[in-house]
Amino acid sequence: MATIGAAATTRKKPLLAQLKLDLPKYVILAPAIILLFMFNYMPIYGVLIAFKNFKAAKGILGSDWAGFHYFELFLRDPNFWRVMKNTLLINIGNLLFGFPFPIIFALVINELRSKKFVKFAQTVSYLPYFISWVVAASIIRSILSPSTGMVNNAIKFFGFEPIYFLSKSSFFQPLLIISGIWKGFGMSAVYYIAALAGIDQELYQAAAVDGAGKMRQAWHITLPGLRNIIIVLFVLQLGSIMSIGFDQVFLLYNPMLYETGDVISTYTYRLGFPDSGVPQYSLSSAVGFTQSLANFILVFNANRLAKKYAGWSLW
Amino acid sequence: MSKSEVCFQVFGYLVISLVLCTILLPVLNILAVSLSEKNAVIQNRVTIFPIGWETRSYQDILSMRNGVFLRTLGNTVFITVAGTIGALAVTVSAAYAMSTTFVGKKFVTFYFLVTMYFSGGVIPSYIINTNYFKLGDSYAILILPGLLSIFYVIVVRSQIEAIPPGIYEAASIDGATEFHKLFLITVPAIVPTIAAIAMFYALSYWNSWFNVMIYMRGSNKWTLQYLLRAIVMEQTLRADVQPLGTEPPPPLENFQMAAIVMVAAPIIAIYPFVQKYFVKGILSGAVKG
Numbered sequence: 001m002a003t004i005g006a007a008a009t010t011r012k013k014p015l016l017a018q019l020k021l022d023l024p025k026y027v028i029l030a031p032a033i034i035l036l037f038m039f040n041y042m043p044i045y046g047v048l049i050a051f052k053n054f055k056a057a058k059g060i061l062g063s064d065w066a067g068f069h070y071f072e073l074f075l076r077d078p079n080f081w082r083v084m085k086n087t088l089l090i091n092i093g094n095l096l097f098g099f100p101f102p103i104i105f106a107l108v109i110n111e112l113r114s115k116k117f118v119k120f121a122q123t124v125s126y127l128p129y130f131i132s133w134v135v136a137a138s139i140i141r142s143i144l145s146p147s148t149g150m151v152n153n154a155i156k157f158f159g160f161e162p163i164y165f166l167s168k169s170s171f172f173q174p175l176l177i178i179s180g181i182w183k184g185f186g187m188s189a190v191y192y193i194a195a196l197a198g199i200d201q202e203l204y205q206a207a208a209v210d211g212a213g214k215m216r217q218a219w220h221i222t223l224p225g226l227r228n229i230i231i232v233l234f235v236l237q238l239g240s241i242m243s244i245g246f247d248q249v250f251l252l253y254n255p256m257l258y259e260t261g262d263v264i265s266t267y268t269y270r271l272g273f274p275d276s277g278v279p280q281y282s283l284s285s286a287v288g289f290t291q292s293l294a295n296f297i298l299v300f301n302a303n304r305l306a307k308k309y310a311g312w313s314l315w
Numbered sequence: 316m317s318k319s320e321v322c323f324q325v326f327g328y329l330v331i332s333l334v335l336c337t338i339l340l341p342v343l344n345i346l347a348v349s350l351s352e353k354n355a356v357i358q359n360r361v362t363i364f365p366i367g368w369e370t371r372s373y374q375d376i377l378s379m380r381n382g383v384f385l386r387t388l389g390n391t392v393f394i395t396v397a398g399t400i401g402a403l404a405v406t407v408s409a410a411y412a413m414s415t416t417f418v419g420k421k422f423v424t425f426y427f428l429v430t431m432y433f434s435g436g437v438i439p440s441y442i443i444n445t446n447y448f449k450l451g452d453s454y455a456i457l458i459l460p461g462l463l464s465i466f467y468v469i470v471v472r473s474q475i476e477a478i479p480p481g482i483y484e485a486a487s488i489d490g491a492t493e494f495h496k497l498f499l500i501t502v503p504a505i506v507p508t509i510a511a512i513a514m515f516y517a518l519s520y521w522n523s524w525f526n527v528m529i530y531m532r533g534s535n536k537w538t539l540q541y542l543l544r545a546i547v548m549e550q551t552l553r554a555d556v557q558p559l560g561t562e563p564p565p566p567l568e569n570f571q572m573a574a575i576v577m578v579a580a581p582i583i584a585i586y587p588f589v590q591k592y593f594v595k596g597i598l599s600g601a602v603k604g
Contacts, residue, residue, distance in 0.1 A: 015418065022417035024493035029423065032409035032463055036430050039460040042443045043435025049442060056446060105334065108327045117328065123587050124335045127342070130586040132522035134540040135579045138547040142348075142575070143341045148359050148568060150344045182337060190594050214319075247525070251548065272438040273529060281438050288436030296432045 047292075050285035070286035080287065083267040086173070086260060091241045093177040099237060102185045103230065106192035107222070122193075125186025136183055137251035140175075141166065166252070169260040176248060176261070183248075191229050199225040231310040239302025242294045264291050342583075349373070349572035356568050372573035383534055383542065384577075391521060391539045394457050398520040399513055402462045406516075407509060409463070410471035411497045431465050441529060456530045457538070461520060467512045470599050474508040475501055511596035514589050521582065543578040547571045 013021065045060070050070055052063040074080045105125070112118050128136060143149045144165040152162040165171050203221045212220065246265040253261040264287065271284035307313045343363040348356055352367030360366055376384050413424070435443075440460075450456040478501065486496055502509070524540035531537065537545075 018418050025412045025415060025417045028408045028493060028497060029412040031405045032468070033423070033426070035405065035459065035463045036426065038448065039440070039444075040430040040434065042447065043440040044433065046435050046439025046443045049439055054442070056442075059446070060442070105331070108331060111323065112327050112331070113324060114328075117331075121331050121335055123590060124338055126586065126590050126593070127338055127583065129593075130518065130582050131579050132524065132540045134522075134524055134544050135575060135582075138543060138571070138575045139341050139345060141547070142345060142568075142572065148348075148356075150340065150362070153359065153362075187593070187597060190597055194594075194598050214323075251544070269437060272441065281442065284438045285436060288438060292434055292436055300432055 047285060047289050049282055050289045052282060054282045054285075066282060070283045071290070073283055074287050074290075079262070079267065082259070083262050083264050087242060087244055087263045090173055090176055090244055090263065093173060094180060095234075095237060095241075097177055098181045098184070099234060101181050102188035103192050103226070105185055106189040106196060107218075109189070110193065110196045122186065122189075125189065127186070128183040129187040133183075133245070133247035133251050136179070137248070140179055140252065144175075166254065167256045169257050172253065172257045172261040175252070176244075179252070180248060188233070191233060192226060195226050195229045196222070228310040228312070232306045232312045235302045235306045235309070236299075239299040240295070242291060242298055342579075345572045345575050348568060349576045351569070353569065369569070372569040373577065375570060376573055376577055381534075383537070386535065387537045387539055387542045390454075390536055394454065394523070394538060395517050395520040398458045398461055399517045401458065402464075402516040403509060403513055405462050406464070406467050406512060407471055407502065407505075408497065410468045410475055411501050413468065413472050414475040415493075427465050427468065437529075445530070451530050452532050452536065453530075454536060457523065457526055457536065458520075460526070461516070461523065464516075466600065467515065470596070471505065471508055471512060474505045474599070478504050507592075507595070508599070511592040511599070514592045515596055518582075518593075539578045543574055546574045 048060050049063075051066060051068070052060070053066045053069075054060065054063045058064075109118050109121060112121075131139075143151050146152050146162040146164050151165075156162055163171070165175060199221060204217055207217045207221060242264070244263045244265060246269065249261060249263050249266050250269065253266065268284050268288045268291070271280045271287065273279060303313070340363060344361070347363050347365045348361045349372055350365035350368060350370065351361045352369040355361050355366035409427075413420070413427075434440075444456055444460075445451040450459070482500055483496055486500055491499070522540055524538055524544060527536070527538050527541040528544075531541075534542075
């Protein structure tokens with residue numbers, strides 16, 4: 001790493017003199033440090049709520065200790081195990097179907113001859129990435145509507161009964177996986193398209209001269225060229241196997257779909273902000289803290305693996 | 316081209332076109348419904364071309380009670396502009412400082428990295444922000460928490476480190492302060508990166524709605540996304556978002572589709588021109604290391 005300002009700091013100065021010299025840097029860093037303190041570290045301190053019988057009037061420190069009471073409470077709650085199961089199942093579906101999709105999209109696009117069409121296809125494929133989940137979910141709800149949605153119109157056109165996609169719990173996990181692919185594949189494919197563009201074209205020519213067919217070229221040149229980025233993205237996605245974006249599920253589900261659609265983030269939210277009844281702040285915090293902890297362990301190790309096997313590191 | 320090559324090309328265009336249809340058809344359908352006349356919508360005859368031509372739903376949205384739409388649009392623009400400018404200032408400053416050496420840098424690095432891996436969660440954040448910082452129902456809560464993403468600090472820092480250190484050394488010898496080096500050397504040298512992360516911040520502010528849902532009490536500080544949620548996803552239209560003045564009321568479908576179009580239109584109109592910044596931003600996060 002290049003050390004900027006090396007000229008000024010090569011000679012070792014007494015700490016106080018050095019601190020004085022560094023003062024402007026602390027000033028420049030101050031806004032970031034304060035923001036993180038307010039919106040990241042204070043909430044981490046707020047996790048104490050999970051270990052207390054939190055009463056707003058008494059504050060966090062003033063509330064009585066509850067020990068691991070709320071952790072025991074959610075571990076005995078069948079709903080908790082249901083959301084764990086759903087979270088894992090949906091993520092496994094995402095790994096199986098959502099992960100390969102952008103790779104295939106990139107591979108096919110890479111072979112197409114018309115550069116104009118490819119550019120158009122990529123631009124269109126980015127569209128769902130730019131719209132919010134609110135817009136995406138509005139579109140999805142509207143096209144799946146049993147009475148007026150275009151999907152059901154097509155189903156009715158072919159003489160079948162309309163399907164109530166958003167009230168049948170058996171459809172919901174596939175719907176989440178498919179809509180997740182729909183929203184993200186264009187931008188995810190960017191990584192692979194860039195990696196494909198980075199492969200030396202002479203390798204293909206040399207292979208062709210040696211008599212290697214398209215399939216063998218793909219196996220021996222294309223796949224090794226994508227290997228690193230595939231490993232990195234796969235491992236990172238594996239690291240987030242305990243979390244599912246709140247927006248997507250929250251904006252598409254309804255109480256009829258909790259059986260298959262409720263996930264940890266929506267469950268945590270509803271405990272804290274119930275439609276009716278008393279907010280269970282401590283219980284919600286306990287679930288949230290457990291998820292944060294699991295995520296931390298998973299993501300941390302995922303990053304280590306990515307570094308070990310593909311030489312990728314974040315910092 | 317060999318025969319199998321031709322087959323592959325045809326197949327490829329077909330498959331990709333099919334995939335693109337899953338994006339284009341719904342968008343066109345919603346646009347068509349929003350512009351079609353009432354009867355065609357009720358009879359469910361609209362596909363991807365409007366039947367008739369009816370823009371009343373759009374007028375209805377513009378004239379919602381108390382001008383909620385225009386007010387919400389104003390809020391969203393304000394939050395996006397203020398948030399993005401603030402985020403750039405904080406992010407680039409932090410990235411610059413982290414590219415230099417100073418006493419305690421190891422600690423600050425750790426302090427930054429922890430926040431990428433661990434978060435307190437929704438409820439602790441909510442309690443702290445409302446009970447301790449008293450930020451409930453304020454613009455500040457819609458802007459401040461999004462000002463800093465450590466991931467972008469890392470991206471920007473790696474760009475700053477690519478600037479030849481000789482420039483900084485020469486500037487130091489000429490008596491440049493850290494602020495000179497930040498604003499006069501660093502910022503001009505990384506304009507494309509700044510533009511790219513500006514887009515990411517702007518998009519995330521423009522698309523934000525969750526904090527509106529949990530922190531706002533009235534409709535006066537809503538964002539567009541939250542307004543759309545209120546129009547499209549709640550069982551009954553709240554008093555806040557009902558169309559006013561037109562009798563008889565338009566079919567809900569028209570109104571809702573017009574709302575989707577109006578909220579999505581600015582992004583869909585702009586993104587083809589800025590997509591390259593996003594691609595660049597995404598790749599600079601991936602190739603680091």
